Amino acid sequence: MRILIVDDEPAMHDSYRHCLSPAPSHEAGLRAMADELFGASNDDGPAPHFELVHAHQGQEAVDLVAAAKGEDRFAVAFIDVRMPPGIDGRETARRIRAIDPDVNLVIVTGFSDYAPIEIGRVAGPVDKLFYIAKPFEIEEIVQTATALTQRWSVDRQLAAVRAELADKVEALEEQAHELAANEMKALHLANHDPLTDAPNRLAFVRSLSGWVRADEPFAMAMMDLDRFKLVNDTFGHLAGDEMLRTICDILSAQVPDGGMIARLGGDEFAILFPTPGTEAAVMEVERMIHACSANFRIFGHSLQGGASAGLVVVEPDTGVDPTDVMRRADLALNDAKKSARGSVRVFDESMDGAIRFRRAIEGGLSNAIEAGELRLVYQPIVSHDTLEVVAFEALMRWDSAEYGSISPAMFIPIAEESNLIHDLGDWVLGEALTMLERWPGQYVSVNFSPRQFRRPNFVGHVVERVDRAGIAPSRLQIEITETAIFDDAERAADTLYRVRQMGFRIALDDFGTGYSSLYNIRKFALDCLKIDKSFIDGMGRERESAAIVQSIIHLGRALGLEVVAEGVETEAQVQALRIAGCSHLQGFHLSRPIEAARATELAEARFIEASAMIAEGARGSGTVG
Incomplete structure (x- = not known):
């Protein structure tokens, strides 16, 4: 060598x-x-x-x-x-x-x-x-x-093996051509309905995903036949199948240029087509319904056709999910069948209670800061040996006047999908920096969402807030997940390098759950790894979880990084993590998230064991999360 x-x-x-x-x-x-x-x-x-x-x-x-x-x-x-x-x-x-x-x-x-x-x-x-x-x-x-x-x-x-394999490629080419022909046939069968030969649900969902990402408005209609069960019950399934083929041919001929029709199953069809707006889309769907509302001769019988439809018009850059588009069209179809068969109904939010609630949460969240409904609680991070409190993780809570206590798991994703996440993030950072003035020397760990981290002026914004507060950068730890850095690794590496140069601490949260973890450790400037709670939970039950935890600890120590075990809930876990050499601990066994005043008392006491009354009071608090 x-x-x-x-x-x-x-x-x-x-x-x-x-x-x-x-x-x-x-x-x-x-x-x-x-x-x-x-x-x-x-x-x-x-x-x-x-x-x-x-x-x-x-x-x-x-x-x-x-x-x-x-x-x-x-x-x-x-x-x-x-x-x-x-x-x-x-x-x-x-x-x-x-x-x-x-x-x-x-x-x-x-x-x-x-x-x-x-x-x-x-x-x-x-x-x-x-x-x-x-x-x-x-x-x-x-x-x-x-x-x-x-x-x-x-x-x-x-490389030698690859070269040997390359020599055999020529001999396999003839077989590849034969396999390709069979694959085309299998692909067609996998993506088309065997009865009508129209695209099936799988093909439709794939196509809809592409339409959602495009920059042109489009319409999706969900349509099914009126009284189709009566046709099957009266004339038999063969007549029903023939009627489905006939209707499918009619819809295929009537669909606007650039559109597609698919059979989703049973007597249900889905239609995609470009449209300039809702009125034009309604006219197109009404025309297709009219074409289906005719007398058909099926096996010598005269059958009256009919159809109802639900319609959704999707504008570009709205960030909608394909599954949500189909769900909305289905809700509109249900409304059409309930109110008047043979008609088209356009989806509106009154049809979906979940959407109404989500919009209400988003509207309430925009006023939560001004209304004083938000607060921070703090969970201690302690050294493994002496249980000295070295830091606190800042966690947001929302006590809505209308809906009561709302879980961060509900309102954070809603904020992340809008610009509200920047307002909330600024508020959290400001509150956390204010708390540092009351603590004798601990640092605060603040979670930053992927959207915050990708903010063009992220580094300058954080530096400006810390300078204004008069706080040393080393007392602020920026917690990010792999999601925040994986989309654009090169840009993320540059951002983290500049943040580190300014003196801030950087922690990779939920480490071990992402498939790019080892790559990220090597590439990005980090100070701390936080082991995901799921691995800590499994330490006593699963040998695999224990092995993963030990490996992460050894890896962190070898790279000179702090390792924080999250979700420590038993004394047995504390002892196992101490033996493994984990540098810091965090979890309910040590202290639940506590209010600001109690956090200050604990910071001044410095040690969890010396503050048993404070910790015990925190465990009994009704404001923990």
């Missing part, structure tokens, strides 16, 4: 030689750490042997990479970011990546003129770019070199 060392300081080369020499102490330490993190291993083989190649300037390193061929290629390159004179580490990394896209680059720096995201842009991909800070530990270099050389070896083996 060849490793390239690029550094202009001879002493650093000696350090690498010392770190990566095949010393027994290194092997034993590495094995002990692997056993601790992943369980005892049965592999008694020797640690990897590294062949070190040294370059004292960036261009010398580039020339060495260019000259390496075949088995002599480098698996890893450790690059000092500042190497005067000549090209610096960023340019060296860019040129090396251009020559060998497979080499793993480790940027080693004590101070850099470049942010990690700037280096990543020229020396990516990010999954082959890593960072180590000076001064480094022996174990850190050994672990990195071991992991990356083994990964490089595995990548080469995978």
Whole structure:
């Protein structure tokens, strides 16, 4: 395994030689750490042997990479970011990546003129770019070199396998053509109704999803036949099937240009078509209903047709969900069948009590701040050993004069879908910063929603509020979830880097529940991981949950991050988390969320055990959540 060392300081080369020499102490330490993190291993083989190649300037390193061929290629390159004179580490990394896209680059720096995201842009991909800070530990270099050389070896083996598979593709092409023909037939059957050959519900929902995202208004009509059950009962299902095929042909001929018709099941059809407005859409649906209201000759019998319809007109950029559009059309259809068969009804919100309630909540929430109906409660975050209160998480509560206590799980999503989330977020931040003036030294942790985090002036806005309050940035922790950063990872990384540079703390909430978690830890500047409550709940029942919790704790410690266990509700969980090495705890067993005055008392007392009366009073409070 060849490793390239690029550094202009001879002493650093000696350090690498010392770190990566095949010393027994290194092997034993590495094995002990692997056993601790992943369980005892049965592999008694020797640690990897590294062949070190040294370059004292960036261009010398580039020339060495260019000259390496075949088995002599480098698996890893450790690059000092500042190497005067000549090209610096960023340019060296860019040129090396251009020559060998497979080499793993480790940027080693004590101070850099470049942010990690700037280096990543020229020396990516990010999954082959890593960072180590000076001064480094022996174990850190050994672990990195071991992991990356083994990964490089595995990548080469995978490349060989891919090349072998590519050789077999030509032999499979004929079979692929045959499979493609069968797939087309199966796809048609999966997306079309077998009776009428019209698109089925699956195809309709897929198409509706595309119409919802488009920037043109459209209409959706839900239509079913009047007295169709009588046809089946009187003339039999064969006559009923023939009538359905006839009606489907009529609707297909009558649907406006650019529209579609689908059979959802039974005698129910759905129609999509572009429209300039509600009046034009009603006229089109009435025309289709009229075409269905005729006498049909079915197997020698004269049958009177008829249909009723519910209509929804959707304007662009309204953010509606396809399922909600169908639900509204169905409500309108029910209203049409109840009031007057053979008619079309346009959906309005009076047909849906749930929508009325949601609108009422949204309207009440817009006045809640001015009406003084909002308040913050605070849940302590304590150190695992002494139970010292180091911080409080600020949690919002709404006591509506009209509806009583409303759960944040109900009103926060409503606020998130509108601009109300910014007003609520500003209020929460202001209240939390005011509380910091009363506490002796604790910091406050405030949740920021994805929409707040994506605000164009997010960093400047937070900095301005903190400066105005006269609070040190280190006393504010910004809690975000992976949802807030996953949509635009590059922009999120830049935002978090600037927030961190300003001195604020950053916590990743609900860690372990997202599939991008490990990627986010490596890419983003974080101070704290918060283990999701679901894993803490399962520690005593499921071996898997316990293993996940222990792995997250070990990972956080290895990266120098605080780890907060949320949802701690029993003494057994406290002891298990202490043994595992979790740095901080939060949950009902220690204290429920408490009112501002009690939080100040607890902050001044500093320790949960020294404030048993306060904590006990909080457990009995009716305002907890």
